[in-house]
Amino acid sequence: MKMDVEQFDMQRYLSVLPLFSDLSQLERERIAQGCHLRRLTRGDMVFRAGEACEAFHVVVVGQVKLYVASPSGHEKVIELIAPGHSFAEAMMFLEKPYILNAQALADTLLICVSKQAVFSEVEHDPRFAIRMLAGISRRLHGLVRDVEGYSLHSGMQRLIGYLLGDVSEGNITKPGIVTVSLPVSKATIASRLSLTPEYFSRVLHELESEGLIEIDKREVRILDVPRLAAYGSH
Numbered sequence: 001m002k003m004d005v006e007q008f009d010m011q012r013y014l015s016v017l018p019l020f021s022d023l024s025q026l027e028r029e030r031i032a033q034g035c036h037l038r039r040l041t042r043g044d045m046v047f048r049a050g051e052a053c054e055a056f057h058v059v060v061v062g063q064v065k066l067y068v069a070s071p072s073g074h075e076k077v078i079e080l081i082a083p084g085h086s087f088a089e090a091m092m093f094l095e096k097p098y099i100l101n102a103q104a105l106a107d108t109l110l111i112c113v114s115k116q117a118v119f120s121e122v123e124h125d126p127r128f129a130i131r132m133l134a135g136i137s138r139r140l141h142g143l144v145r146d147v148e149g150y151s152l153h154s155g156m157q158r159l160i161g162y163l164l165g166d167v168s169e170g171n172i173t174k175p176g177i178v179t180v181s182l183p184v185s186k187a188t189i190a191s192r193l194s195l196t197p198e199y200f201s202r203v204l205h206e207l208e209s210e211g212l213i214e215i216d217k218r219e220v221r222i223l224d225v226p227r228l229a230a231y232g233s234h
Contacts, residue, residue: 008060010035013111017058019086019131027125034117038110046102046110047088053098055112056088062108063183067191068100077191079142080105080184090136092118105184158193159203160228163213163220178222207231 010032014020020028037060040046046057046064057064064081078100081087091098092115122129153161163180182189190200204220207213212228214221222228 008037010037010111013060017084017086019135022131023121023125023128027121027128030124031113031117031121034114034120035111036114038112040104040108040110042104042106042108044104044108046104047098048101049099050097053088053091053094053096053115055114056086056092056118057102058086058111058113059083060109060111063105064108064110065103065105065184065188066100067103075191076194077188079139080188080192082183086113086135087139089132090139093132093136105188155193155195155199156203156231159195159200160207160231162189162193163222164225164229178225180220180222182218182220 011025011028014023014028014032014035020031023031038046038057040062047053049068059081061083063083064087065077066079066081066087067075067077069075079087081102087102088098095115118132122132186200186204187197190197193200195203204213204215207228208215210231212222212224212231214223
């Protein structure tokens with residue numbers, strides 16, 4: 001972990017997060033007092049389904065996988081949490097145990113924001129409650145989009161949509177090479193898209209054979225953005 005935890009400025013970091021950026025310095029001080037840092041190495045569990053939910057979490061460095069597991073051990077990845085993003089807020093407000101698992105996919109630094117600090121701030125400032133609700137609503141909206149994608153889009157369309165995810169709408173029709181770095185293993189991304197690893201690899205190789213992409217380990221170079229976008233609509 002490169003970040004020096006000893007020198008970590010909790011209030012300053014909170015001030016740049018959308019959830020806390022509108023708080024006054026005094027309000028951020030109160031929240032910061034209810035936060036602590038947690039280091040994890042790759043593979044460490046943040047929490048497991050069934051454990052008591054006493055906090056929500058913000059990824060500072062690294063990446064976290066949210067997933068559910070069947071009794072047979074099969075995993076379904078629900079979400080991949082990148083730096084600057086939070087998770088488990090909704091479960092905290094339900095005051096019920098975690099209903100899924102969270103695992104670090106790389107060396108990770110988390111801010112754990114205690115339930116007590118959040119509930120206290122909600123009582124102090126109703127605006128904070130509105131921001132929390134907005135964040136939870138965004139996540140719900142994303143999950144609804146996922147269900148729509150699984151139901152209405154083919155596996156090919158879902159994978160192409162993922163590759164084009166960081167390409168702005170205005171650039172879809174512009175020529176030029178775009179490089180996409182896969183942040184995690186292909187198997188993890190496949191699970192996130194509700195695809196089998198075998199199908200995921202087969203589609204990537206089909207797109208490569210069509211001259212639409214080039215694959216170099218975890219880097220995918222999109223050679224023709226407009227053609228790739230159009231290919232996904234077939």
